[in-house]
Amino acid sequence: MSRRSSLLVPMKSIERELICPICEELFTQPLVLPCQHSVCHRCVRELLMPNHDDSLSTDAGSESSNPGSPRARVPSPSTEKLERLVRSGNPRPDTVHITHHSNRGVVSMLFRNFTLESIVERYRQAARAAVAIMCNACKPPVQEATKSCMDCKASFCNECFKMNHPWGTPRAQHEYVGPTTNFRPKVLMCHEHEMEKVNMYCEVCRRPVCHLCKLGGSHANHRVTSMSSAYKILKEKLSKSIHYLISKEDQVRTQISELEEMMRHTEENGQLAERRASEHFERLLETLQERRTEMLRSIEQSRSLRVERLRAQVEEYQGMLENSGLVGYAQEVLKETDQSCFVQTAKLLHVRIQKATESLKMFQPAATQSFEEFVLDTSKEELLLKELSFSGVPAPPVIDLSRCRVYNEGLIHWRLSEDTLPTDHHIVEFRKLGSEEEQESGWSASEPVFGCSTVLSDLSADSSYTFRVKSCRNRVYSPSSPEVTLHTPPAPVFGFLFNEKCGFSAERLQLSKRRDSVESVAGMSLLLAAERVQTGSYICLDYIIGDTGISHGRHYWAFRVQPDSYMIKVGVASDSKLTEWFHNPRDTSSPRYDHDSGHDSGSEDACFEVSQPFTLLTVGMGRLFIPKASASAAGDHSSRVLPMPQRIGVCLDYDAARVFFYDADTMRCVYERPVDCSGTMFPAFGLLGGGAVHLEEFITAKRLSYL
Known part of the structure; x- marks a missing residue:
């Protein structure tokens, strides 16, 4: 047996591919929908034009042509079923609309699926192999047909075929096939240009078109290939896919x-x-x-x-x-x-x-x-009987990174599977990453946790920890959750709240009752101030500082800048100039005469550094701007603009007189610089236009407990 014959699939095995999804019977004159599904011509017309008399002739051997056939007795399916079929795979929903206003046009724009029609006919012939197709031209006694002429749309025995197709006449050039009752046109014709043959393929609409459709029709701007190219490519792809599936037959049988x-x-x-x-x-x-x-x-x-x-x-x-x-x-x-x-x-x-x-x-x-x-x-x-459940192994939880935070303590959140049964408690395990000795010490475990979050104390600064969680039900533990690694800040947490008594502008800044959030309101007062601005001047920032200062050691705090904030400066400020700074509005170094326009130019940076006691980083409009004086970004403007982190961290090393700015989620340092620690240093923020700063809960927790 040849390789080709060994790969053939019996006709009976493809029966379910030949069933119309609407009437659930063998296809009769199938039409190709824009979604690439095929539906019987009669089904489409019955659904879209229920009162229209279908004048399109059906095949002589079609069961649907007989009014008494089972097909004719099937009630018409709903239009919604067809619409769902169209929408389920339509690559361009705007290419077809099943509406009652243009139903006739919709039907006329659909191609007949002649390939599928031929396969269905071959299947019908295989199903009724015992019933021969008879010659349409014989006089009694009628002989069995041996050929069917696609041009004459009739079947002939050998003798009748020769008589009706004599040599030397145009009929001798007719195309003939084996005996069949399925006579289809020799070529497809374009629906928009009825006299043109389909010879191209639109890759956007995934349908055959003619050359006029490409030149000035509805497919003028679409990617179109020749029909021969599309035929070659699709046939090659389909052949490879079929050969691959057949080559995996043993694997499929094993599975x-x-x-x-x-x-x-x-x-x-x-x-x-x-x-x-x-x-x-x-x-x-x-x-x-x-x-x-x-x-x-x-x-x-x-x-x-x-x-x-x-x-x-x-x-x-x-x-x-x-x-x-x-x-x-x-x-x-x-x-x-x-x-x-x-x-x-x-x-x-x-x-x-x-x-x-x-x-x-x-x-x-x-x-x-x-x-x-x-x-x-x-x-x-x-109650125990009502809670009686199978004591299977619980599903592992999943740690929710968006809600986890690590400082001196670690706040770990996790979530359970939606279909999980109630659990008795959870255990959080963690270990410090670093030297081999530290990793060999194994995992530390928390006490049983009865909720979906816990706080782990005494974490080392500037260290990476791996966390995992497992659930327990009836003394049976689930597998551990996927491990996550979080990095602690480089210094202990510094707790503070906003100070409304030093430089705070109640006209343009709104402070929350807990003093852990501040919002800049670009309202009428800012517009009135703009009226008084002279050429070359800039509207000032409104500043606010923390209510607790730093005079020694290393300290870290974190906060969130509202994503739609216009411009916000974040950093540290010295108390040696704060009194003079906030109480001398006529001084050009006062915040009332702030020379920073937010454009981050080199001249403004220099002027700002000389005149002000603040060391600040600019954040706004979804971006973080590295100062031009930064050694790591000098001369490269593009590298100075970074996406704004979800959380920003600041670390002040008072003894080393340096300040560091971090992406608080990844603990990646984005900028560092020296700072003059000549007195007590305070967290400082400057706001211009609409925007808000929210301190992290760990930063404010200790201060709020004192109030």
Whole structure:
């Protein structure tokens, strides 16, 4: 058997590819939708023009041509089904709209899928191989056809074909194929230019077009290739894909076997799990039944004993009534006048009377009627039963990097899978990265955490830590979450809040109640100030500093700049000039005469450095601007503009007289420079136009706890 014949696929196996998705029967004159799906011509017309009489003839061998066929009895599917099919794969939604205003135009613009039509016909022939196609030209007795002429659209036996296609006539040039009932046009014609043959392919619309469509039609600006090129490329791709799939037949069969084996094991394991669960519930029911029997028996015994005691007491008191003759007898004894005889009889009688009297005076039921000591509280047990669940291995959590922060302490957040069952607690493990000795020390673990976040204390400064989390349910731990590495700041956290008493402009700055956020409002006051600005002058920044100073050591703080902020300066300020700076508005070095326009020019940088006690970095409009004086960025303007980090960190080394600026998420230093630490240094911020600065919670937590 040849290689080609070994790769052929039986016609029966492709049946599901030949079914119309609308009527769910074999295609009849299929049309190609813009989404590249095919739908029966009749289905499209029935949906879009339900009252239109379909005049397009159908194949002689088509089942749908018979009004009594099953196809004719199928109710029309909804238009929504067709619309969903069109939209599911339409590369350009604007190329087709299934509307009632242009339905006829939509149908006329759709190409017939002749290739699919031919395959369906071959499938029909294979399905009715026992039924021969007869010659259309024979006189009785009719012979079996051997050829079908695509030009005459008829089938012929050998003799009739020769008679109808004699040599030397135009008919001899007709195209013929094997016997078929499917006669299609020899070439496709353009829908927009009916006299033009389709000879090009639009790669944008993924449909055949003619040369006029490319020259001045709707595809003039589209990428168009020749039909021969598209044919060659697509046929090569399709052939390679088919050969690849066929070459992987053994692999597919192996995978099918594995899947079938998995299905068998799944069935077995599912049945085993059902049996085990049933056994557990049966044991629970047996235990409940035993406890029920024991406790009901206890109640019954107590009830019987109490009733018996009360019955005895009733009989005793009933005896008093029945022995009423004792009173009459005693009255008769009292009539005895002989003293010796009276004493002899009355002594015993008095004892009996006295007992009856004491019983009446000291009446007490022999048993209690309440059964309060037998009341059951099963609320806890009911809750446990309601929370009863399978004790499988929990799904591993995932650490949420967007909410994690590390300073002197590490704030670690994580999230659980949406379909995970409730967990008992979580364990956070972490270890410091560095020397081999430190890594060999292994993982440190937190105490059990009952939420989805925790704080880890005593982390070393300027160090990298790896974190992971695992969940626990019924003493079974999940696999650890994917590990994440976070870098701690280069110095301990410095805590402060904004100071509204030094240089703060209440007209243009709004401070939050907690004093952990400040916002610049570009309002009327800024417009009025602009009216007074002379040529060559600049509107000043509004400054605000921290309420706590630094006089020694290394300190770190972090904050967020609102992304849409216009311009914000961040850095440090010396107290040696703050008093003079904020209380001398006529001085050109005052913030009321700030020479920094925000353009970050070299002259402005120099003027700013000479005149001001601030060491500041410019942030704004989604960018971070490195000062021109930076040695690492000198002479390269493009390298001075960086994307604005989500969080910015500042580290002041007072003893070394240097300040560092960081991307606080990655702890990458973006800029450093010397600073004059001649006095107490304060965190400083300058705002111009709309914008806001928000201090990190770790920075403000210690200060807020003091308030």
